[in-house]
Amino acid sequence: MSATASPRRTAVVVAAVIVLLVAAVLLSLTVGARAVPPAVVWRALTAPDPSNADHVVILTQRIPRTVIAVCAGGALALAGTVMQGLTRNPFADPGLLGINAGASLAVLTAITLLHVASPSGFVWFAFGGAAIAALVVAGIGGRGQEGGSPAKLALTGAAVTAGLTSITFLVLTTDIRALDVYRYWSVGGLTARGLDSVALVAPAIVAGAVLALIGARGLDLLALGTDTAAGLGHRAGRSRAIGITATILLCGGATAIAGPIVFLGLLVPHALRALVGGSYRRLLPLGIPVGAAVLLLSDVAGRVIALPGEVQAGIVVAFLGAPMLIGLVLHRRPVAL
Structure with missing residues (x-):
């Protein structure tokens, strides 16, 4: 486990993270093809005028996508941090349990069989597909005397991801209509979804966040090694169950409203480790605002880059x-988890 940052440095990082998130929210509400001054944004929030075009843009477009990005x-x-702790794999991300692949196949099934065409209609399909895929990986990877070891979970997740992805590509290459609808969702975005979609998955995301924070101490002990953790009286199986459940809820909800966004869950934990050390009791709470700000x-x-x-x-x-x-792959020093 990497050294823990001093309380003073941690306080500075926390303050910087809060400022970063506030600035990101402000930019999200004011910047775009139609620039809106902060004063107009404030009036739209406090005294909305349906006849004001700027107010309409803020209330119907920018607030929903800002809320979606934060969630x-x-x-x-948060899910990426948990996965790296569970598997003790610095390259683990939310896709490790087949979550993105499961969500993608479920959305494609909704398009081809049920003719769902609206991104807001994909929410439950994406969430359900992500959850089922993760449960399959956890069930298969957890078999055997040693239970769900990091290596078994990673290998099982890779195998399930490969299988589901191949089925997805097979359908896409034979159904042009499905490809036209699916490709917009598959790149990951915050548009064409409303606050109603967020409301559907918010309970799952909140429950997943609570479980992840509860499991922080267990992840710190697992970082010492399974045998050491067991010697300290820790039940590794319980921590893995909590972590996997949290990951399913977090990733299923996030993927449902924003699509399969890659790399974010991989990179945020590494950036924070360089600032506050490897304690999951610090990494997990800080990961929430940093991930929101990055997205x-x-x-x-x-x-603004393609106006x-x-x-x-x-x-x-x-x-x-x-x-x-x-750069992470080429880094010479090992990453402490």
């Missing part, structure tokens, strides 16, 4: 995350 970004960062800023960047159009937030996150992942 999805925080959930994915918000990615969405803002996507609005008059925009680039989906999932593409921006992937574009920024790929070189960072390469």
Whole structure:
């Protein structure tokens, strides 16, 4: 486990994270193809005028996508931190349990069999597919005398992901109509979804966040090694069950409202470890606002880099995350988990 930062440094990081999140929210509400001054945003929030075009943009477009980014970004960062702690794998992310692949196949099934065409209609299918895939991985990977070891969970997740992805590609190559609908959802974005979609999955995300925070101490003990944790009286199976359940709830909810956004859950924990050390009791609470801010800023960047159009937030996150992942792979020092 990496050294823990001093209380003073941690306090500075917490303050910086709060400022970052507030700035990201402000930018999300004011920046875009239609720039809206902060004063107008405030009036739209406190005294909305249906006849004012700026107020309509704020209330019907920017507030929903800001709320979605906060919920999805925080959930994915939290889930990625939990997954890295559970598997003791620095390259683990929410997709490790087949969550993205399961959600994608479920959405594609909804498109092809039930003719669902609206992103808001994909919510329950994405959540259900993510949950089923993760449960299958946990069930198969947890078999045997040693239970759900990190290596078994990672290998099982990779196998299930490969299988589900191949089925998804098979359907897409044979159904052009499905491809036209699916490709917009698959890149990960915050548009065309409303607060009603958030309301559907918010209980799951909140429950997952609570479980993840409850399991922080268990992850700290698992970082010492399974045998050491057991010698200290810790039940590793209980921590894994809590962590896997939290990951299913967090990733299922986030993927349902924002699509399969990659890299965010992988990179945020590493950035925070460099600032506050490896204690999960610090990493997990800080991961929520940092993940939210990263997704918000990615969405803002996507609005302005291709005017008059925009680039989906999932593409921006992937574009920024790929070189960072390469740098992580080439890093000479091992990452302490």
